[in-house]
Amino acid sequence: xxxxxxQDLLLDEVDGLLEPAPRxxxxxxxxxxxSCRAFAELQRQLDVELRKGIPALSLDARFRRExxxxxxxxxxxxWLPEVAYLAGAALATAATVVALPLPAASTWWIGGALAAxxxxxxSVLASAFSDLDAAxxx
Amino acid sequence: MEDDRLHELVxxxxxxxxFEGLLSRYQDKVFRLAFSYTRDRARAEELAQDxxxxxxxxxxxxxxxxxxxxxxxxxxxNTCLSALRYDARRRTRPLDxxxxxxxxxxxxxxxxxxLDVRRLVDGLPETQRRxxxxxxxxxxxxxDVGLMLGMPEGTVKSHLHRARRALAxxxxxxxxx
Numbered sequence: 001x002x003x004x005x006x007q008d009l010l011l012d013e014v015d016g017l018l019e020p021a022p023r024x025x026x027x028x029x030x031x032x033x034x035s036c037r038a039f040a041e042l043q044r045q046l047d048v049e050l051r052k053g054i055p056a057l058s059l060d061a062r063f064r065r066e067x068x069x070x071x072x073x074x075x076x077x078x079w080l081p082e083v084a085y086l087a088g089a090a091l092a093t094a095a096t097v098v099a100l101p102l103p104a105a106s107t108w109w110i111g112g113a114l115a116a117x118x119x120x121x122x123s124v125l126a127s128a129f130s131d132l133d134a135a136x137x138x
Numbered sequence: 139m140e141d142d143r144l145h146e147l148v149x150x151x152x153x154x155x156x157f158e159g160l161l162s163r164y165q166d167k168v169f170r171l172a173f174s175y176t177r178d179r180a181r182a183e184e185l186a187q188d189x190x191x192x193x194x195x196x197x198x199x200x201x202x203x204x205x206x207x208x209x210x211x212x213x214x215x216n217t218c219l220s221a222l223r224y225d226a227r228r229r230t231r232p233l234d235x236x237x238x239x240x241x242x243x244x245x246x247x248x249x250x251x252x253l254d255v256r257r258l259v260d261g262l263p264e265t266q267r268r269x270x271x272x273x274x275x276x277x278x279x280x281x282d283v284g285l286m287l288g289m290p291e292g293t294v295k296s297h298l299h300r301a302r303r304a305l306a307x308x309x310x311x312x313x314x315x
Contacts, residue, residue, distance in 0.1 A: 011299045016278050042306045046255075050305075053255035054274035057173055058166045063183060070191045071157075 001029045003036055010040045014047050088121045144206050153197050161190060164207065168214050170275045171286045174268040175218035177260065185221055189214045211286050258308045259301075266301035269294055 006029045012018045030037050092114050099110040144163070147156035168189050173182035192213055200209060259267055269283060273294075276282040280298070284291045 008299070011302055014302070015273075015280070015295070015298065017280070017295070039306070042309065043302060046302065046306055046309060049255040049309075050259075050270070050274055053259070054271055057170050057179070057275055059169050059183065059186070063165065063169075063186070064161070067161075067187050067190055070187065071194050 001025050003029075003033060006030065006033070006036045007039055010036070010043060014043050084121075088118065092118055141205060141207060145202060148197060148200050148206070149202075151198070153194075157190075157194055157197060160193065160206065160210065164210055165190070167276075167282070167286065168210065170272065171211060171214050172218050174271045174275070175215075175222060177271075181221070185214075185217055188221075189217050192217065207285060208288075212288065214286075215288065254312065255305075255309075258305050258312075261308065262301055262304060266297050266304065269297040270301040270305075273298055 006026055009018065009023065009026050030040065095114055096111065099107050102110070141163075144156050144159050147153075147159065165186065169182055169186040172185040172189070173179060176182045176185065189210070193210060196213075200206065204212075259270060262270065268287060272283045272286060273280070276286070280291045280294050283289075284294045287294065289297075
């Protein structure tokens with residue numbers, strides 16, 4: 001057994017991924033390798049320090065008390081993004097129809113402004129629901 | 139409440155009951171995941187609240203493509219990353235807040251060894267720091283850490299081993315000084 005393999009097994013032992021077992025090949029390697037013995041000792045010491053230094057964390061009852069007032073509103077209906085999108089498209093179409101009889105230059109300006117508005121609305125919606133898309137991709 | 143039961147409640151549109159079950163089962167995990175990003179208990183609590191408010195708002199859109207916990211953890215990670223970006227943009231903080239944070243900082247009378255190991259962990263690259271922090275917070279479960287960070291267990295193990303090797307090297311260097 002070489003040192004990298006021995007050290008990987010030692011790390012698995014520290015992580016608790018290996019059941020306690022004699023593992024004679026590893027013990028033979030350790031008996032003859034001072035550097036791996038030092039590595040094992042250091043890793044055990046580090047594990048103890050990490051257990052002490054990263055203590056358990058949990059929330060208390062205050063968390064729920066503070067959360068409840070923020071939940072009073074009903075959840076967003078599932079059809080919200082589709083309806084918002086359709087409403088935006090309908091508004092843009094109606095505004096374009098209204099702008100058509102105007103002189104060509106005005107139509108260009110209004111068309112450009114509506115395209116920009118459409119882009120902004122789309123970006124806001126995409127951003128609002130990006131969490132959901134990201135989760136769905138996992 | 140088990141995940142299958144939570145899925146069933148969402149399918150039946152019993153959102154309030156599903157949300158209550160989700161909160162009971164996952165509030166501490168969401169908090170610890172947020173803490174692994176922020177390293178600040180108060181900020182992690184704020185973000186955990188934001189996550190559950192967001193979850194409440196969007197629960198009707200859950201479509202079961204991923205499990206509820208996968209979805210919740212992804213929302214938590216996205217919320218934390220956005221918050222960290224926002225915090226990084228706020229270059230100056232009000233003086234009172236700075237004073238308050240200084241008062242919350244560990245005092246010199248605390249165990250010096252604990253402080254050293256925390257400082258060493260803080261010096262690790264982001265992903266290694268998150269992995270090793272969550273590994274100890276989550277009772278040494280590679281599976282839970284993988285689910286929370288959206289990583290395969292093998293990747294978690296490899297980050298964990300790299301972190302352990304780096305910390306051991308830093309500890310030896312500190313001991314040699």
